[in-house]
Structures are given as structure tokens and as C-alpha cells.
Amino acid sequence: MGVIKKLPVYLEKIPGGNIVTTTLDYVFSQSRASSLWYLLFGTACCAIELMATGASRYDFDRLGMIFRASPRQSDLIIAAGTITKKMAPRLKLLYDQMAEPRYVIAMGGCTVSGGPFYYDSYAVEKGIDHIVPVDVYIPGCPPRPESLLEGCLTLQKRVKRMKIRDWS
Amino acid sequence: MSEAQGLHTKEFTLNVGPHHPSTHGVCRFVLQMEGEVITSVTPVIGYLHRALEKICENRTYEQIIPITDRFEYCTAMSCNMGFSLATEKLAGLEVPERAEYLRVIMLELNRIASHLIWFGTTSLDLGAITPFLYGFREREDILDMFEMTCGQRLTFNYIRPGGVSKDIPKAFIPVCKKFLDAFSAKVDDYERVLTENPIFIARNKDVGILKPETAIAYSVSGPSLRASGVKYDLRRDDPYSIYDRFDFEIPTRENGDCYDRYIVRIREMRESAKIVRQAIEQIPEGPIRSKVKMNFKPPAGEVYCRVENSRGEMGFYIQSVGEKMPLRVKMRGGSYNQLQVMPVLCVGHKIADLVAIMASMDIIMPDVDR
Numbered sequence: 001m002g003v004i005k006k007l008p009v010y011l012e013k014i015p016g017g018n019i020v021t022t023t024l025d026y027v028f029s030q031s032r033a034s035s036l037w038y039l040l041f042g043t044a045c046c047a048i049e050l051m052a053t054g055a056s057r058y059d060f061d062r063l064g065m066i067f068r069a070s071p072r073q074s075d076l077i078i079a080a081g082t083i084t085k086k087m088a089p090r091l092k093l094l095y096d097q098m099a100e101p102r103y104v105i106a107m108g109g110c111t112v113s114g115g116p117f118y119y120d121s122y123a124v125e126k127g128i129d130h131i132v133p134v135d136v137y138i139p140g141c142p143p144r145p146e147s148l149l150e151g152c153l154t155l156q157k158r159v160k161r162m163k164i165r166d167w168s
Numbered sequence: 169m170s171e172a173q174g175l176h177t178k179e180f181t182l183n184v185g186p187h188h189p190s191t192h193g194v195c196r197f198v199l200q201m202e203g204e205v206i207t208s209v210t211p212v213i214g215y216l217h218r219a220l221e222k223i224c225e226n227r228t229y230e231q232i233i234p235i236t237d238r239f240e241y242c243t244a245m246s247c248n249m250g251f252s253l254a255t256e257k258l259a260g261l262e263v264p265e266r267a268e269y270l271r272v273i274m275l276e277l278n279r280i281a282s283h284l285i286w287f288g289t290t291s292l293d294l295g296a297i298t299p300f301l302y303g304f305r306e307r308e309d310i311l312d313m314f315e316m317t318c319g320q321r322l323t324f325n326y327i328r329p330g331g332v333s334k335d336i337p338k339a340f341i342p343v344c345k346k347f348l349d350a351f352s353a354k355v356d357d358y359e360r361v362l363t364e365n366p367i368f369i370a371r372n373k374d375v376g377i378l379k380p381e382t383a384i385a386y387s388v389s390g391p392s393l394r395a396s397g398v399k400y401d402l403r404r405d406d407p408y409s410i411y412d413r414f415d416f417e418i419p420t421r422e423n424g425d426c427y428d429r430y431i432v433r434i435r436e437m438r439e440s441a442k443i444v445r446q447a448i449e450q451i452p453e454g455p456i457r458s459k460v461k462m463n464f465k466p467p468a469g470e471v472y473c474r475v476e477n478s479r480g481e482m483g484f485y486i487q488s489v490g491e492k493m494p495l496r497v498k499m500r501g502g503s504y505n506q507l508q509v510m511p512v513l514c515v516g517h518k519i520a521d522l523v524a525i526m527a528s529m530d531i532i533m534p535d536v537d538r
Contacts, residue, residue: 043216044534045241045322047193048285052311055288055304064472069189069324087194087215116238120226121219142322144473 025163027124032075032101036152039074040067041094044081046108046142053145062150071097075134078148082110082117083125095132103159106134107149109141114139132155178202182519186215190293190523193533195507197522204518209511216537223485225496228463229255229329232497236484237323238533239499242285245271245278246477248327253408254330254473254484257468266454267331268410273344274314275409275475276440280351281310282478283437288357290430290527294371299361306354316340329464331457341448351441359434372426376513376525386509390480390502391530394425395432402476413450414443426456426528433530436478450481463492471505479503479530501535 009022054060054067068074070074071094083091094104106128109115114126128134135158138151173234194215201209220239224232236247249271256263263271288303311321316324317336326333360480362368378388380396393400401418403411419435421428468490474483480502487496506529 008417041187043194045238048241048322051285051288052304052308055307056301057308067189081193082218084217086217087186090215094187116234117218117223120223122222123217123219144321146491167348 010038010150023033028164029160029162032162033156034064036065036103036156036159037065037074037092038065038076038078039098040069041069041077041091042080043083043087044110046080046110049142049145049148050078050080050107053148057148060149060152063149063156065152071095072099074098075101076103076105078105078107079111079128082115083128083131084123085125086123088101088128088131091128092131101159101162103135103155104128104132105136105138105155107138107148107151108143109139110140112137114132122132179207184522186212190527191427192289192526192531193534195526195531195533195536197510199519199522200475202521206514206517206519206522209514211507211510213507213533213536216533218534218538220538221497221499224494226493228492229259229466229494232494233328234323234325236474236499237325238534239538240477240482240501240532241322242279242282242292242384242532243477243479244322244324245274245327246475246482248324249275249409250473250475250477250484252327252329253475254471254486255466257473258469258471258486258488259329259464261330261460262458263331264455264458265452266335267456269447270332270336270456271327272411273330273336273408273444273451274317274324276443276447277310277313277344279440279478280437281307283440284310286478286530290530291368293364293523293527294368296362296368299358301528302354302358302361313340313343313347316343328457330460331455333457335456337382341511342489344444344448344482348441348445352438355434355437362430363434369427371520371524372430372528374423375426375517375521376528377423377425378509379515382509382512383424386512388480388502388509390476390478391432391436391464392429392480392506394418394420395428397422402474402481402482406474408473408475414446416443429528429530465490465492474500477502479532479535480506499538501538503529503531503533503535507531509535 008026009020012019041048106112114124117124136151136155138147140147179202182199182201186194196212198210199206233248236251237244239247284303284307291299318324350453378396380398383396388391399418399420416439419432421432466488468488470487472485474481483500485498486494489495514522
């Protein structure tokens with residue numbers, strides 16, 4: 001009962017159980033935040049850390065995050081790895097194929113700003129925010145799994161604050 | 169095919185990638201299909217071309233080491249090693265005895281880590297989830313050891329021209345011994361899951377047979393070559409560092425199909441563990457790096473050095489004009505040739521076999537695109 005009191009819900013006791021009354025916003029944002037299915041979009045080194053985060057020790061499933069191979073089924077792109085100028089239209093295409101509400105995490109220096117390839121490389125896109133809107137930036141080359149988890153928790157907090165009207 | 173013999177289906181083009189979960193990055197294939205059977209394969213590369221070789225022309229020799237980390241991130245140690253070897257040969261630098269041992273320990277641990285990634289992703293591509301979790305469990309133990317030594321998990325910047333950057337901490341050797349003691353049983357576990365698994369065998373046996381003469385014609389190297397029966401390993405045939413001091417086997421198989429490539433890699437993990445064990449027993453005390461000047465200028469000339477990494481021969485060609493930056497650096501990775509041989513292997517197989525063949529060749533894309 002202690003937990004319930006902190007939530008924005010109204011609890012009504014009836015014989016044989018309870019009725020909970022709350023806002024649609026609350027239900028939607030809670031369920032969106034706790035089932036962020038991400039698109040398996042790894043291009044370079046960060047993809048290995050993304051895999052490591054999904055695997056045994058760090059266990060992404062705790063946050064309700066499972067990878068999907070198709071953009072139609074996913075809510076989130078974790079852009080892990082360098083996006084080159086040749087790859088950039090594909091990222092845009094994948095983003096456009098996702099159903100709203102959709103989120104983007106820029107994982108690693110390359111996707112944040114071009115990273116170690118900022119200077120002297122003619123082929124690397126200098127930050128994916130030139131292509132798609134980014135919700136959370138995670139710096140590092142590559143970021144540790146802990147940073148990725150922290151980034152995902154930040155995104156969850158952000159999603160929980162959103163109202164349905166933001167996406168309608 | 170028997171029931172379809174009377175049917176004539178029109179040939180069609182199928183695009184796979186560049187975003188596809190089983191192409192290990194951003195490889196793209198354009199396939200000509202007749203029904204489910206592949207008639208031709210055209211790999212399209214360049215989706216991860218980051219101009220690494222061009223960047224190297226504007227860096228000093230020590231600044232290039234972190235760039236080589238990103239060249240082949242699964243075995244970043246061998247990239248560091250290859251470039252350091254080439255630089256040492258060019259500049260005539262000495263490497264202390266202890267540093268050589270540290271290098272071998274790290275290289276072999278990294279080879280195991282890389283094979284574990286291959287083990288996990290291969291089985292994931294073929295539809296098995298458990299081996300992925302098994303493989304990454306042991307890989308984390310290895311990464312702990314790397315982190316203990318150089319503070320990084322994936323891109324190490326550890327092996328430098330003239331030695332290594334840091335000595336191992338006191339806790340390293342007990343941790344490493346504990347890992348090696350447990351590792352053999354862990355590999356048995358992996359084999360119990362896959363080696364005798366009838367589904368795994370059905371997907372892999374007699375699929376994508378690479379004949380030895382084809383492999384040599386396409387310059388395929390590494391475990392994929394050894395699975396075809398060619399006993400060629402740079403650690404034995406052109407020993408660099410101190411590999412001639414250790415006793416280890418070069419596992420080979422005869423058929424050259426996907427299953428043999430699997431067996432060879434599994435055995436290689438055991439052999440690498442054997443090398444690490446010998447190295448930590450023999451390791452002497454002493455300095456870890458010879459005196460190297462900041463921004464040293466090697467004499468003019470050119471040099472090519474190669475090392476055996478988990479995907480084959482990795483080579484670095486450096487051309488110097490006596491400046492503090494090289495004039496030209498060429499990197500050679502094993503994956504490029506393995507990708508070029510894919511059309512030969514895939515024709516006549518079904519579409520699902522493309523995934524199995526690609527997985528067994530252990531191709532990663534930065535190695536191809538650079």
C-alpha cells in the first residue's frame with residue numbers, strides 16, 4: 001500500500017478487491033517507458049558493447065529492453081557505431097520506417113560528433129543529429145555498458161514525463 | 169528441387185543489408201535468386217569506410233595506435249601489435265623481454281575473446297540464444313583482466329612501439345590462472361551445446377565448402393584457411409615476437425565446410441589458453457618499455473609486418489620519408505578476402521545458408537572497409 005500512495009492513482013476499495021482510477025497519460029507513459037524495444041542497429045565498435053550489454057553480465061532485459069530486427073516493431077534506435085556518409089540515408093530510412101512514438105540514442109563519440117574521425121576523415125558524418133533527432137547522447141569510445149544503461153534509464157525518465165498529446 | 173523441376177520461376181534480385189541482424193555490421197549483398205536457390209552473390213562494401221589509412225597520414229606514429237584500435241575492434245591488441253612491429257622494424261627499436269611476454273599474453277587472451285564473440289554471434293544467427301550468453305559470460309572475465317591492466321574494455325591502446333604502456337598489476341596473474349583453470353571446462357560446455365547438436369550439424373555440415381586451392385587463390389587466411397586443410401599459421405610459419413618459444417598445436421580440418429570452421433575455432437581457443445598458461449609461467453621481471461623519444465622520426469624507407477589475428481593475416485605497410493608522420497599506411501585485414509570468396513561458396517545454396525556461411529567465415533566490416 002505504501003507504494004500505491006506515491007503513485008498518481010486513486011484507489012477505491014470494493015468487496016473482493018480494489019478499483020484503481022488514474023489518467024490515461026500515466027498508463028501510457030509507464031508502459032512505453034518499461035518496454036522500449038530497440039532496433040538492432042550496430043555498425044562498428046559500439047555494437048560489441050551493445051551486445052555485451054544485452055548479454056549475461058549486464059542484462060538489458062531488466063529494463064524491459066529486447067532487441068528487434070525490424071524497425072516496424074521497435075520504439076528506439078540505439079545508433080551504435082560510426083555512421084558514414086554512405087550509411088546516413090539508410091539510418092534516415094530506418095528511422096522513418098519506425099512507428100511513433102520513436103526515440104533515438106546516440107551511442108559513442110562517432111554518433112555524437114564524429115568522435116575520433118572528426119578530423120581528417122572525409123567519409124564520416126559528424127554527428128547523427130544532422131540526420132535524425134536525438135533524445136539521449138552517450139559519449140565514450142566506446143561507452144561502457146554502465147554508461148549505456150544509464151543512458152537508457154535517462155531515456156525512460158524522459159518518456160515517463162511525456163503526455164499522449166505530445167505524440168498525437 | 170525434384171517437385172519443382174517442372175516449374176520455371178523467374179530469376180529475381182534480392183537485397184540483403186546493409187542493416188541486417190546477421191550481416192555482422194553493415195555488409196550488403198545483392199543476390200540473384202531462383203526460387204530459394206542463390207545463383208549469384210555481389211557483396212557491396214563501403215558502408216563503414218572511415219578513411220583510417222588517410223587519417224594515419226596526419227598522425228605521429230604513437231597517435232596512430234588508437235586509430236588501429238578502431239580498425240579491427242574485436243582483436244584490437246593484434247592491430248596495436250602489427251603496427252608496433254612495423255614501426256619497430258622501421259625505427260630499429262628494441263623491445264624488453266618482459267614486454268614481449270606481456271604482449272603474447274594479451275594477444276592470446278584477445279584471440280579467445282574474439283573467438284567468443286564469433287561463437288556467440290554465430291549461434292545467434294543460427295537461432296540459438298544460449299551459446300551467446302555463455303560466450304559473453306567468459307568474455308567479460310577476459311575483459312576484466314584487460315581493464316585491470318590498461319583500463320579499457322575494447323580499444324586498448326596498450327601495445328606501443330618499443331613495449332607496452334603499463335605493467336600488469338599484482339592481482340593479474342592469480343586472476344588469469346583462475347580463469348585458465350576454469351576455461352577448459354567452459355569450452356567443454358560450449359561443445360556440449362553445439363558440437364553434437366543435430367540441428368547445428370544439419371545447418372553447417374557440407375555447407376559452403378571452401379576447397380584449399382580456392383582458398384589459396386583468394387588469399388583467405390586464418391581459421392577459415394586452416395579448416396580447408398592448409399596448415400598455415402604465421403605464429404609458426406613466420407614467427408614474430410616470441411612465439412617460437414611456446415609449444416602449441418595448429419588445429420586443421422579437411423573438408424572446409426562451415427562445421428569444420430567451427431571446430432577449428434573452438435580448438436584454437438584451447439590452444440590460445442595453452443599459450444597464455446606457458447607465458448605466465450615463464451614471464452621474467454624487468455622493464456616494460458625501451459626508451460622511445462616523443463615524436464620520433466624513423467629513417468626513410470618502407471616496411472611490411474604481419475601478424476596472425478583471429479580473422480587471418482593482418483598486415484601493416486608503412487612508407488616513411490623520415491618525417492614524424494608516415495607518408496602512407498596500408499592496412500590489410502583478413503576479412504576482406506573472406507568476403508571476396510563468399511560468391512564462390514554461396515552459389516547453389518539456399519538463402520538460409522548464406523547466413524550460416526557468413527557467420528562461419530567470421531567477417532567483420534571495419535576490417536573490410538577500413
